[in-house]
Amino acid sequence: MNDIAIKVERLSKSYKMYPSPTERLKEMLHPFGKKYHQEFQALRDVSFEVKKGECIGILGRNGSGKSTLLQLLCGVLPPTEGTVKVNGRISALLELGAGFSPQFTGRENVYMNGAIMGFTKEEMDDRFDAIAGFADIGEFIDQPVRTYSSGMYVRLAFSVAINVDPDILIVDEALAVGDAKYQAKCFRKFEEFKKKNKTILFVTHSTEQIVRHCDKAILINDGKKVSEGKPRDISNHYMDLLFGRGTERTGFEIGEMQTGTSYNLNYNQASNKKLQQKRVPMGQPQRGDSRLSCCKRLVGRSNSVQNIRRFSSLS
Numbered sequence: 622m623n624d625i626a627i628k629v630e631r632l633s634k635s636y637k638m639y640p641s642p643t644e645r646l647k648e649m650l651h652p653f654g655k656k657y658h659q660e661f662q663a664l665r666d667v668s669f670e671v672k673k674g675e676c677i678g679i680l681g682r683n684g685s686g687k688s689t690l691l692q693l694l695c696g697v698l699p700p701t702e703g704t705v706k707v708n709g710r711i712s713a714l715l716e717l718g719a720g721f722s723p724q725f726t727g728r729e730n731v732y733m734n735g736a737i738m739g740f741t742k743e744e745m746d747d748r749f750d751a752i753a754g755f756a757d758i759g760e761f762i763d764q765p766v767r768t769y770s771s772g773m774y775v776r777l778a779f780s781v782a783i784n785v786d787p788d789i790l791i792v793d794e795a796l797a798v799g800d801a802k803y804q805a806k807c808f809r810k811f812e813e814f815k816k817k818n819k820t821i822l823f824v825t826h827s828t829e830q831i832v833r834h835c836d837k838a839i840l841i842n843d844g845k846k847v848s849e850g851k852p853r854d855i856s857n858h859y860m861d862l863l864f865g866r867g868t869e870r871t872g873f874e875i876g877e878m879q880t881g882t883s884y885n886l887n888y889n890q891a892s893n894k895k896l897q898q899k900r901v902p903m904g905q906p907q908r909g910d911s912r913l914s915c916c917k918r919l920v921g922r923s924n925s926v927q928n929i930r931r932f933s934s935l936s
Contacts, residue, residue, distance in 0.1 A: 625708060626789055626820040627671040627694060632703035634664040634689055663689045665844045667703070673788075674818040676811060678831035678852060680859040681841035687824045690841065691715060691793050694822070709788025709820070712738070714778050714795045723767035727758065727777050730766055738785045748784050755806075756780035776803060783810055790814060792823040808834055828856035 637658040639645045644657035651657075664686045671677050681687045692698045694705055695713045720737070721730045731752055735745035753762050756776040761769065769777070775795050782790060790811075796804050811821055811834055825831065831838050831852045838855035840847045840862070848858050 623708075624672055625670055625706075626673045626675070627708070627822070628704075628706040629670070629694070630668050630704050630706075632664060632667045632690070632693060632705060633662065633701050634686075634693060634698060635701045636661045636663060662844050664693070667841075667844075667846045669839060669846065669849055671820055671822065673708075673820055674815055675836045676815055676821040676834055677823075678835035678838045678855075679822065679824045679841060680826070680828070680831060680838060680855060681824075682862065685841045686844040687841050688715070688793055689844075691791055691822065691824060695791060707789065710738075710786070711789045711791060712782045712785050712787030713791040713793075714775075714782045715791070715793045721766050721774070721778065724765060726765055727756075727762040727769070730777070731781055734781050735785060740785065752777075752780045752784045755784065755810075772800065772803070779807060783814075787819065789820045789822070792821075794824050794826070796823070796825070828859060831856050 638661050639648075639658045648655065648657040667686075667690065679687050679690070689698065691713070692715060693700050694707065695711055695715065696705075697715070720734055722733065725733065728749075731749060732742065732745050735748070736742075740748075756762070756773075756779075758769075758773050758776055761773060762777075766774065766777075779792070779795065782792070796807055808830070814821055835852045837850065838852040839849045840855050840859055842862055847862070848855055
């Protein structure tokens with residue numbers, strides 16, 4: 622366990638869904654314990670291990686259970702079943718605005734978050750210049766947080782998260798709000814953390830970020846862990862899930878695609894003609910009367926041949 626930062630075993634989380642508050646009250650008062658709710662499984666039987674110093678990316682469609690998983694890891698939610706073992710101090714950026722009071726200034730929120738993490742005022746005094754410098758929001762640090770833009774919010778929240786000396790950093794899609802320059806700054810910080818043997822888990826929909834920065838990736842779908850492994854393999858599996866697969870569905874023929882080129886995939890839905898495939902330079906305008914033209918780039922920066930899976934629905 623010494624080299625394991627996080628160990629998750631058969632983790633599940635379910636919620637009781639009631640049609641209305643009345644049914645909730647009926648269930649509480651029913652003399653024979655009749656159930657008026659339906660079970661919703663947000664997460665089902667998920668298991669994995671994260672070693673110290675690893676950067677793990679978590680992929681999945683919206684509503685697949687990614688955020689629920691991170692909240693369980695942080696202890697924000699109790700699990701319905703299973704166990705979570707964490708070895709080290711966690712600092713988390715779970716959602717925009719989490720842990721900040723809109724009425725407090727940025728400076729006051731920094732000290733409040735430090736107190737929550739167990740730091741004294743003197744310790745936060747030593748860290749404040751580094752936090753303010755990384756956030757780089759200028760004099761807005763002394764303005765109420767409710768006046769911040771989304772980007773400023775993320776800048777300050779991420780800066781606090783990385784400057785409270787965490788052993789494990791957890792980020793849930795928050796970096797998508799920042800501009801490209803700030804994202805690059807954050808990922809440079811990720812590399813510094815990895816060199817210090819700190820662990821990083823982050824959720825994103827960007828397969829490029831997964832391939833470039835992660836040592837391993839996990840794919841979650843419908844509350845279940847679908848696959849775990851090399852970032853490029855998991856990214857391609859994620860694209861399969863997004864665009865559908867299966868021979869019974871009309872859509873993309875299996876094709877080839879290489880970095881620096883794209884394919885024009887034409888589909889005439891009215892006549893149900895077979896797809897026509899033509900290789901063209903990347904960025905060249907497409908012509909034709911097709912119902913669908915799709916140009917996709919290869920995930921990552923490899924010259925290896927990839928497949929385009931079938932698309933599930935066309936209109």
